[in-house]
Amino acid sequence: MKLLTHNMLTSHVKGVTKGYPLLIKATEVKVNEVEFNPQFVSRMIPKLEWGALVQAAEELGHRQDLPGELVQDYEKNEDFLKKVHRVLLEVEVIEGCLQCPESGREFPISKGIPNMLLNEDEV
Amino acid sequence: MDASEENNVKAVRRSKEEKKLLRKQIKASHTLLKHEGIHTTPQLTRSLVVANGGLGNSVSREELSAALKEMGEVESLLMPPHKPYAFVTYRCEESALKAYTHLNGQKLQCGESSVMLYLAYVNSVTYEEEASVPLPEGLVLLEDFVSPEEEALLLAAVDWSSTNEDVTAQKALKHRRVKHYGFEFRYDNNNVDKDKPLPAGIPAECLPVLERCLRNGQINVMPDQLTVNQYESGQGIPPHVDTHSAFEDTILSLSLGAKTVMEFRHPDGRVVAVVLPGRSLLVMKSESRYLWTHGITPRKFDMVPACEQQSPDHVTPEPGTCSNLTLSKRGTRTSFTFRKIRPEPCRCAFPSACDSQGAPSTLSPSTPSPPALPCCHADAARLEEEYVHRVYDAIASHFSSTRHSPWPRVCHFLSSLPPGSVLADVGCGNGKYLGVNSEMIAVGCDRSSALVQICAERGFHAFVSDALNVPLRTASCDACISIAVIHHFSTEERRLAAMRELVRLLKPGGHALIYVWAFEQEYNKQRSKYLKDHNKEHNGKENLTKNTSEDRREPHGKSAIQNSGHLEEGYEPVGKVTDGKLSVHTNRTAFNTQDLLVPWHLKEGKKPGEEESGDGVKRNKRKEKSKKVLTNQTRIDSNPGLSPGFDASMSPGLRLDTDDATHSPGSKPSPSGTTQTSSSHLKSESESHLTAVFHRYYHVFHQGELEQLCSQVGGVKVQSSYHDQGNWCVILEKD
Numbered sequence: 001m002k003l004l005t006h007n008m009l010t011s012h013v014k015g016v017t018k019g020y021p022l023l024i025k026a027t028e029v030k031v032n033e034v035e036f037n038p039q040f041v042s043r044m045i046p047k048l049e050w051g052a053l054v055q056a057a058e059e060l061g062h063r064q065d066l067p068g069e070l071v072q073d074y075e076k077n078e079d080f081l082k083k084v085h086r087v088l089l090e091v092e093v094i095e096g097c098l099q100c101p102e103s104g105r106e107f108p109i110s111k112g113i114p115n116m117l118l119n120e121d122e123v
Numbered sequence: 124m125d126a127s128e129e130n131n132v133k134a135v136r137r138s139k140e141e142k143k144l145l146r147k148q149i150k151a152s153h154t155l156l157k158h159e160g161i162h163t164t165p166q167l168t169r170s171l172v173v174a175n176g177g178l179g180n181s182v183s184r185e186e187l188s189a190a191l192k193e194m195g196e197v198e199s200l201l202m203p204p205h206k207p208y209a210f211v212t213y214r215c216e217e218s219a220l221k222a223y224t225h226l227n228g229q230k231l232q233c234g235e236s237s238v239m240l241y242l243a244y245v246n247s248v249t250y251e252e253e254a255s256v257p258l259p260e261g262l263v264l265l266e267d268f269v270s271p272e273e274e275a276l277l278l279a280a281v282d283w284s285s286t287n288e289d290v291t292a293q294k295a296l297k298h299r300r301v302k303h304y305g306f307e308f309r310y311d312n313n314n315v316d317k318d319k320p321l322p323a324g325i326p327a328e329c330l331p332v333l334e335r336c337l338r339n340g341q342i343n344v345m346p347d348q349l350t351v352n353q354y355e356s357g358q359g360i361p362p363h364v365d366t367h368s369a370f371e372d373t374i375l376s377l378s379l380g381a382k383t384v385m386e387f388r389h390p391d392g393r394v395v396a397v398v399l400p401g402r403s404l405l406v407m408k409s410e411s412r413y414l415w416t417h418g419i420t421p422r423k424f425d426m427v428p429a430c431e432q433q434s435p436d437h438v439t440p441e442p443g444t445c446s447n448l449t450l451s452k453r454g455t456r457t458s459f460t461f462r463k464i465r466p467e468p469c470r471c472a473f474p475s476a477c478d479s480q481g482a483p484s485t486l487s488p489s490t491p492s493p494p495a496l497p498c499c500h501a502d503a504a505r506l507e508e509e510y511v512h513r514v515y516d517a518i519a520s521h522f523s524s525t526r527h528s529p530w531p532r533v534c535h536f537l538s539s540l541p542p543g544s545v546l547a548d549v550g551c552g553n554g555k556y557l558g559v560n561s562e563m564i565a566v567g568c569d570r571s572s573a574l575v576q577i578c579a580e581r582g583f584h585a586f587v588s589d590a591l592n593v594p595l596r597t598a599s600c601d602a603c604i605s606i607a608v609i610h611h612f613s614t615e616e617r618r619l620a621a622m623r624e625l626v627r628l629l630k631p632g633g634h635a636l637i638y639v640w641a642f643e644q645e646y647n648k649q650r651s652k653y654l655k656d657h658n659k660e661h662n663g664k665e666n667l668t669k670n671t672s673e674d675r676r677e678p679h680g681k682s683a684i685q686n687s688g689h690l691e692e693g694y695e696p697v698g699k700v701t702d703g704k705l706s707v708h709t710n711r712t713a714f715n716t717q718d719l720l721v722p723w724h725l726k727e728g729k730k731p732g733e734e735e736s737g738d739g740v741k742r743n744k745r746k747e748k749s750k751k752v753l754t755n756q757t758r759i760d761s762n763p764g765l766s767p768g769f770d771a772s773m774s775p776g777l778r779l780d781t782d783d784a785t786h787s788p789g790s791k792p793s794p795s796g797t798t799q800t801s802s803s804h805l806k807s808e809s810e811s812h813l814t815a816v817f818h819r820y821y822h823v824f825h826q827g828e829l830e831q832l833c834s835q836v837g838g839v840k841v842q843s844s845y846h847d848q849g850n851w852c853v854i855l856e857k858d
Contacts, residue, residue, distance in 0.1 A: 005584040008545075012594040020596060043543030044564055112579050115572065116588040118505070122659055123592055 012098035026096035163243035184449035261409030364420030366747035379752030381454030510820035519573030550608030554578035
């Protein structure tokens with residue numbers, strides 16, 4: 001699971017109102033090399049929840065020097081974009097789980113895939 | 124002697140090279156014989172081994188004998204079963220020499236083909252005779268039970284034309300034809316509907332024969348049920364015990380037409396092959412009826428003992444006819460099986476095979492009857508678990524291999540999204556659409572972890588989730604797609620819920636594209652690819668359908684032609700489900716009902732199946748020159764074995780082709796047991812190996828139905844709607 005995916009995921013356990021962002025508990029993290037496309041990254045940024053991204057990167061120990069706030073004029077800041085690219089698309093959780101911040105319910109991540117299926121009683 | 128006219132061996136003038144080659148072949152032949160423990164000698168003797176002239180080479184006794192007799196008096200001709208050689212012993216050495224000179228390296232014409240014979244002298248001929256095998260207890264074979272005239276009368280008494288479409292289907296699929304009188308024997312539960320007698324009872328023409336049986340004491344009571352089976356060469360019936368609870372003890376089987384070999388199998392492993400000549404009556408009682416299974420292997424040739432009729436003048440008859448075997452080509456055989464309906468439960472002495480006394484079916488595990496349409500969420504969820512989720516997980520990689528070409532109109536939708544758009548593909552399958560537009564931020568989810576795994580392998584962002592409950596925030600997506608997903612939900616409520624969830628994800632002004640399989644496969648007089656390929660495939664090929672309807676009572680589909688270019692306001696649900704049960708669809712034919720199970724033939728092995736219809740890319744990626752196989756072999760509901768549409772023992776080389784359509788056939792894996800059954804019965808010697816059939820549930824949509832569903836969602840309007848290659852499609856815009 002890459003952090004781009006994580007940034008979009010929310011807990012949907014019945015009754016939960018504050019299910020976002022999910023907490024990450026990773027037991028295996030991998031860093032891949034992904035082709036850098038500055039334009040693409042630049043377009044992604046406005047669609048992201050920046051805070052959640054930073055928090056997630058922090059949890060995985062891959063935050064490095066990612067700023068807590070979005071820098072201005074990031075579109076031309078290749079350095080910055082590269083950092084974003086790395087955190088968003090290169091860091092990958094292979095094994096672990098996602099935890100609902102409100103209910104504590106854990107969703108497993110296995111072979112890089114989060115399983116968000118709920119049980120019948122949680123729907 | 125002039126060898127060229129009188130016998131069937133042709134003498135050939137050979138060049139030097141040919142002679143050299145011949146010497147090599149002869150040497151090779153001797154080596155092979157040595158492996159068999161046959162030692163040849165260059166010295167002249169009265170006996171010769173005839174390599175390539177054996178039953179194992181499909182050489183019949185008659186043909187070989189004719190050629191050998193030309194050379195002199197044959198004392199004996201030994202043809203060991205299954206072996207590629209024979210032994211001939213002549214009265215005198217002179218004849219043996221003649222045979223050697225004239226036949227070695229020569230071609231023998233056998234029927235339509237020919238074999239090259241290699242002869243060599245042998246010092247001794249050794250062959251162990253098989254001890255004659257007794258018939259199963261209670262089994263009696265009475266030859267010449269009816270005269271040729273009676274035989275003709277009986278065969279004429281069967282009117283095949285009056286039976287229903289089943290017969291046509293059977294014929295087309297090259298399976299034995301079956302007709303019942305008195306009571307219908309049902310192949311879905313291997314039993315008889317005792318409360319529903321058939322309009323036609325046992326034909327009057329059969330009465331003299333039955334009265335004869337009564338007089339002789341073969342039976343004490345007149346039978347009241349008759350099943351006529353007609354077997355062409357190559358057809359058979361899998362081993363089975365006639366259901367105890369359905370019929371009384373004695374069963375009479377009258378064989379008309381060609382002879383065949385019936386095999387009886389005891390639970391302890393003993394097998395007895397019984398030749399059933401034409402006009403013979405087989406009486407099965409007691410152990411042979413209740414415990415031994417009987418069956419006819421689908422074959423074109425049987426190995427049968429050679430009769431003495433044609434023995435040469437001076438030949439001493441071999442003790443016991445078992446040692447003289449020959450090949451008997453099968454012809455058409457018609458059996459009349461007379462039985463008496465059993466009104467009470469069976470109380471035989473063979474409980475292990477008795478359904479009244481608790482034994483399971485003698486065939487592979489019986490399967491539950493087809494599911495009914497669910498009426499509540501829990502049932503629906505269970506149905507979908509069984510007939511959608513488990514199936515996709517089981518067929519994932521095969522399925523994925525048939526889903527590699529994105530549909531053009533879907534691509535168009537995706538490509539027209541502004542760069543940087545966030546897209547959710549709900550029910551993304553193998554991620555086919557996740558990479559179409561590299562400018563968008565695409566995330567996919569699917570219920571099948573196996574399929575999501577494939578997405579991950581391809582580097583896409585995907586997770587496992589249910590379409591009814593997508594773990595994405597409300598209004599977080601610029602666009603959503605749901606391609607061939609909602610039709611897997613088994614109630615309208617759930618289909619609506621899936622749509623609502625899709626809309627929830629959209630930002631205001633966002634768009635959703637939904638594709639569902641259409642009931643109407645023909646639109647504006649254009650047949651969908653799904654149907655088209657059906658026709659393409661069966662032009663000039665043996666099989667009409669790749670997957671026959673599992674329910675033999677289901678009529679074959681007729682296409683519903685819709686000419687209207689514009690949409691209708693409402694729609695009428697057509698095609699009620701028979702008996703409330705879901706019927707299984709015949710692939711590549713028009714739909715009969717909206718709720719159905721669609722077969723998928725899982726093929727394991729290198730070759731991917733066909734592409735789904737509707738793909739812009741060229742259809743057929745299969746490289747195999749396959750014979751379209753009798754797919755009804757895979758028909759598994761209940762007890763398939765006995766139905767005319769099913770043959771358990773398959774001849775080699777048969778293989779199930781994966782059939783694919785817009786949405787390929789699917790299968791239902793265990794615990795329903797079906798695939799175990801079919802898997803265990805289906806073997807093929809080609810690259811694709813064990814196959815199984817899965818059933819996937821679909822609710823196919825009528826024209827207008829999708830729009831009507833959308834109108835119930837609220838907060839969206841239908842921007843456009845269209846028909847695309849057998850699918851109904853809508854583009855929704857959120858307010």
